[in-house]
Amino acid sequence: MQTTFAIEVDRVSKTYLSKRDQVEALNPVSFRVQSGEFVSLVGSSGCGKSTVLSLIAGLIPATSGEIRLWGERVTRPPRGIGYMLQQDCLLDWRTVKKNILLGLEFQGLKNRKTIAHARFLLRELGLAHTSEQYPSQLSGGMRQRVALVRTLALQPDILLLDEPFSALDYQNKLHLEELLINVLKKRRMTALLVTHDLEEALACSDRILIMGGQPGDIRRSLEVPEELRKAKPLHARGLPSFRPLFNEIWKEIEKP
Amino acid sequence: MKFLINRWLTRNAQSEIHADHLRRLRITDIWVGLTRTGILLLFLLGWEWSANAGWIDPFLFSSPSRIWELFLQMSATGELYRDIGITVLETVLGFILGTAGGTMIATLIWASPFLSRVLDPYLVVLNSMPKVALGPLFIVTTGAGFGSILAMGVAITIIITTLVIHSSFQSVDPDYLKLARSLGASRRQLFCSIIFPSCIPDLIAALKVNVGLAWVGVIVGEFLVSKNGLGYLIIYGFQVFNLTLVLLSLVIVALCATAMYQIVSWFERRLLHHRHL
Ligand SMILES: Nc1ncnc2c1ncn2[C@@H]1O[C@H](COP(=O)(O)OP(=O)(O)O)[C@@H](O)[C@H]1O
Numbered sequence: 021m022q023t024t025f026a027i028e029v030d031r032v033s034k035t036y037l038s039k040r041d042q043v044e045a046l047n048p049v050s051f052r053v054q055s056g057e058f059v060s061l062v063g064s065s066g067c068g069k070s071t072v073l074s075l076i077a078g079l080i081p082a083t084s085g086e087i088r089l090w091g092e093r094v095t096r097p098p099r100g101i102g103y104m105l106q107q108d109c110l111l112d113w114r115t116v117k118k119n120i121l122l123g124l125e126f127q128g129l130k131n132r133k134t135i136a137h138a139r140f141l142l143r144e145l146g147l148a149h150t151s152e153q154y155p156s157q158l159s160g161g162m163r164q165r166v167a168l169v170r171t172l173a174l175q176p177d178i179l180l181l182d183e184p185f186s187a188l189d190y191q192n193k194l195h196l197e198e199l200l201i202n203v204l205k206k207r208r209m210t211a212l213l214v215t216h217d218l219e220e221a222l223a224c225s226d227r228i229l230i231m232g233g234q235p236g237d238i239r240r241s242l243e244v245p246e247e248l249r250k251a252k253p254l255h256a257r258g259l260p261s262f263r264p265l266f267n268e269i270w271k272e273i274e275k276p
Numbered sequence: 277m278k279f280l281i282n283r284w285l286t287r288n289a290q291s292e293i294h295a296d297h298l299r300r301l302r303i304t305d306i307w308v309g310l311t312r313t314g315i316l317l318l319f320l321l322g323w324e325w326s327a328n329a330g331w332i333d334p335f336l337f338s339s340p341s342r343i344w345e346l347f348l349q350m351s352a353t354g355e356l357y358r359d360i361g362i363t364v365l366e367t368v369l370g371f372i373l374g375t376a377g378g379t380m381i382a383t384l385i386w387a388s389p390f391l392s393r394v395l396d397p398y399l400v401v402l403n404s405m406p407k408v409a410l411g412p413l414f415i416v417t418t419g420a421g422f423g424s425i426l427a428m429g430v431a432i433t434i435i436i437t438t439l440v441i442h443s444s445f446q447s448v449d450p451d452y453l454k455l456a457r458s459l460g461a462s463r464r465q466l467f468c469s470i471i472f473p474s475c476i477p478d479l480i481a482a483l484k485v486n487v488g489l490a491w492v493g494v495i496v497g498e499f500l501v502s503k504n505g506l507g508y509l510i511i512y513g514f515q516v517f518n519l520t521l522v523l524l525s526l527v528i529v530a531l532c533a534t535a536m537y538q539i540v541s542w543f544e545r546r547l548l549h550h551r552h553l
């Protein structure tokens with residue numbers, strides 16, 4: 021029996037070319053993510069984590085190798101994926117209500133049903149009261165939640181998250197982690213999270229891919245034990261099996 | 277009485293210390309206003325007095341009362357308003373056409389990076405060129421009149437607008453573009469929904485600069501063409517040695533230019549009040 025994976029990265033490498041020089045960002049890497057799985061990508065800064073995400077999102081072409089989503093080869097930004105960055109990238113001149121409809125507008129999918137769904141999401145994430153406000157009137161955590169609604173409004177199957185919480189304070193971060201996990205579980209979405217925060221990776225995900233080197237490589241794939249997976253992000257951090265694993269990953273990343 | 281003044285100075289205060297703070301701020305405001313007006317009055321009175329006492333030659337430097345009299349006299353016949361109208365029209369058209377044209381060229385260049393590279397040296401040369409030196413060319417091509425003056429106003433603003441707006445298009449945060457593309461934006465949507473709106477603050481800054489530049493272009497144009505308008509009044513007054521006329525025209529130019537600048541500022545506040553800049 022042949023199962024299709026949500027994400028298949030097949031011997032993909034990336035070299036950035038410019039007039040002056042070339043930067044080898046990624047050695048050929050391969051990994052697969054199953055449907056409904058939450059995978060984190062950790063590693064030292066500059067090892068190509070963001071590059072992997074941009075490649076999967078179809079924003080930049082791979083130098084070699086192939087990326088497939090649900091078995092289909094990615095050549096340009098595919099439909100059905102949501103992409104989030106550290107910066108919320110909300111448009112200052114649009115109200116929250118109009119910001120969350122941006123993707124629907126671009127894809128010509130704005131109709132009564134999709135707008136109602138976007139409103140519903142806004143309510144689900146506790147932002148109903150902000151719909152007529154401008155982004156500059158919101159706090160950092162609220163802005164990132166609006167960005168999440170904007171992404172979810174397109175009803176993606178796969179979320180690609182590039183350090184989405186790293187600009188937030190600790191409390192907001194925990195709050196958003198929990199929110200995100202609930203949203204994902206409810207919709208059985210697949211997620212690939214890039215983070216430099218090992219605690220976050222351990223507390224949120226089902227599996228952790230450890231990257232390293234420059235150009236980057238995948239060093240190890242580590243299953244998160246059942247116990248941690250079941251617990252909420254805040255509680256997982258307090259479980260006895262948390263620290264040893266944390267230290268193990270830490271050592272792996274620290275290796276030259 | 278003292279009580280009333282104090283109440284006025286501390287209006288809207290929310291507490292004792294807030295009232296103190298407000299009182300100090302407002303007293304400073306009053307002093308700034310008084311000093312400002314004082315300087316102007318002192319200048320005008322000194323000027324008038326020196327001219328009357330013969331310390332400066334009123335034939336060369338005129339005096340406020342002479343300028344005022346000339347103003348009343350020319351207002352009565354209505355010719356002054358015609359000249360003001362023409363110059364203001366030329367300037368407004370010049371800077372609107374220059375800004376709009378520059379933005380359009382910048383958009384074209386953005387749409388085609390190839391064209392951008394091809395045109396780059398031409399834009400640099402045109403930008404470095406003193407545009408008023410093109411005056412004679414405009415006069416032979418469009419005739420000595422409205423057209424060539426307008427051309428001057430446009431020429432002086434369009435190239436710099438193109439360069440400023442194009443570089444503003446290119447300085448849009450790449451994260452925003454990445455994100456918009458992941459949301460499915462086409463290149464055209466990218467431009468209309470993200471790039472152009474994020475450059476509106478720069479566009480307004482360009483508008484503000486262009487108000488000043490267009491005045492330069494139009495006044496120089498009127499110097500050259502010399503038929504009507506405030507620039508014509510200045511050059512004519514100079515030729516017949518009527519310095520009162522020259523000074524009156526200068527005052528009017530200063531007032532009109534300031535008014536235009538204020539209108540653009542008002543426009544800016546309305547458009548940008550949601551952005552934290
Ligand atoms: N657009 C680009 N042009 C050239 N080099 C780049 C570009 N983006 C990233 N790089 C280089 O590729 C390497 C990997 O970068 P990145 O994927 O951002 O790493 P990470 O997200 O893990 O910190 C770095 O050495 C970086 O300098």
Ligand SMILES: [Mg+2]
Pocket residue numbers: 069070
């Ligand atoms: Mg990164």
